[in-house]
Amino acid sequence: MLDNFPDELIVTSLDYLTFEEAETLAWANKRMMGIVRRNLPQALEPKIDIRKLEFPKLERRETRFELFIQFHYGWSSGPIPFCIRKDDQKRQMANYDAQNYAAFIQYARYCAADWGNGRIEWKEYAVKTFRIARTLADVPPLPLHLLFSRAIVHHFDFTFCDSDWFWTVINGLEQTRGSFKDKRLVCSNREVFSFEDLDQIKISPFMQRVDTFEWVLNYDDIPRVDELFTLPQFRHTNWVLSKISYGLEDVPFATSEKLTVNTGHSSLIRIIQSFMKAPVHKRKWTLKGLDNDNNCRYEPWSFEEVEDEIRKSGVRYECVDFIYGFLNRGSEGRFRVEISKTFRIFSPELTWNIRLFRPDADIPDDIEECPGFNLSIF
Known part of the structure; x- marks a missing residue:
């Protein structure tokens, strides 16, 4: 790219380059090597x-x-x-x-x-x-x-x-x-x-x-x-x-x-x-x-209120991934609870995702009362 520029302009550009960049430029061709050797010989010395x-x-x-x-x-x-x-x-x-x-x-x-x-x-x-x-x-x-x-x-x-x-x-x-x-x-x-x-x-x-x-x-x-x-x-x-x-x-x-x-x-x-x-x-x-x-x-928070907020924004979206866990509550039996949910947002500029999930690796009995949350945006 610099081949079309006069020597004086290339010499001026050397003031804005690191020694590593100047050395890379020098090895481009014989003309560049000559310019660097004459005007910035330190760039060709061994590096630390x-x-x-x-x-x-x-x-x-x-x-x-x-x-x-x-x-x-x-x-x-x-x-x-x-x-x-x-x-x-x-x-x-x-x-x-x-x-x-x-x-x-x-x-x-x-x-x-x-x-x-x-x-x-x-x-x-x-x-x-x-x-x-x-x-x-x-x-x-x-x-x-x-x-x-x-x-x-x-x-x-x-x-x-x-x-x-x-x-x-x-x-x-x-x-x-x-x-x-x-x-x-x-x-x-x-x-x-x-x-x-x-x-x-x-x-x-x-x-x-x-x-x-x-x-x-x-x-x-x-x-x-x-x-x-x-x-x-x-x-x-x-x-x-x-x-x-x-x-x-x-x-x-x-x-x-x-x-x-x-x-x-x-x-x-x-x-x-x-x-x-x-x-x-x-x-x-x-x-x-x-x-x-x-x-x-x-x-505490719920996936429903988050989805409602996304819906109110007016964007087009869909739920693309769900992860559930189960709670044992004695005589009441097993209950299925949502652990993670991914919302895919279809914006004019880009399709992107919000993944919301509860942080606990184990599922405590009061997980739905837990205020903790994690988010991934990708």
Whole structure:
């Protein structure tokens, strides 16, 4: 595709590619190889294969410029101190940083050469092998813009804690030319999430693709749920929500194709109403471990009232699957009760399914009085 563009435009495009992408471009043909060799030779240097990159879980307003790296599954090297240079500092510290980074490259290759080598910590290697410091405490921090410039990071985990700290690190990672394959963001404290954070997420290049977004709500409100769930950049994100109550009826309006709710409570009828109003798109969702909460009281529910709500929406539907269980009530005999029911919805855009089922594996005598429910949307 780029063959028809002049060299100057291709050179400009290299500024927006990771080293891995630039190397792929270089191998397209001789012309591309020549352009990359002349203008971005670092892209053709050997890459560092990192299985997992993690930053420590911090308390609010706590900062710690350290990270942990797994070169092989099972061994984690860290903490590895790092720093984030400003543009003028990059120029001033270029030679010093290059020497320390060269030592880290040797360490990474040493760890990659043999599974057992990963047990040696970076600081120990830096002191004993490269002698870049006399003690472990004196090992200098590695500049973040260089640290992952040649890296292919297969799994990246980051916990959203303090907002300023989070964006400091993310902005630092945006300066690198490394590749991050699987990004997992964990948010466990809703108070750190603000309108300013939402604006940053919208424009941050690093946040344009997040593979998994895990959020533990602690039965509190979902902040900015309607904006977050409908951002186009999160369409292919796998959402995992836990301990959710307020705002659960807004979840059906999410545009994501994959979503899991593990625990929470809300009105089952209001959730069904939201699903019938929400735009239809491809979904593979699981909502489990939920309780039917009606005006702050857990109440039983029935398949009949759910079907009645679907009918009132005016859509064409049919019941395509039933699962029954049996209760023994002594002299009253055996009673058949519904355990699961699947409704197929025929929308103009897409045919989709709502599978509603009771969560208990065993059938207790009071199953019809149980407020618990599970939902699958597919």
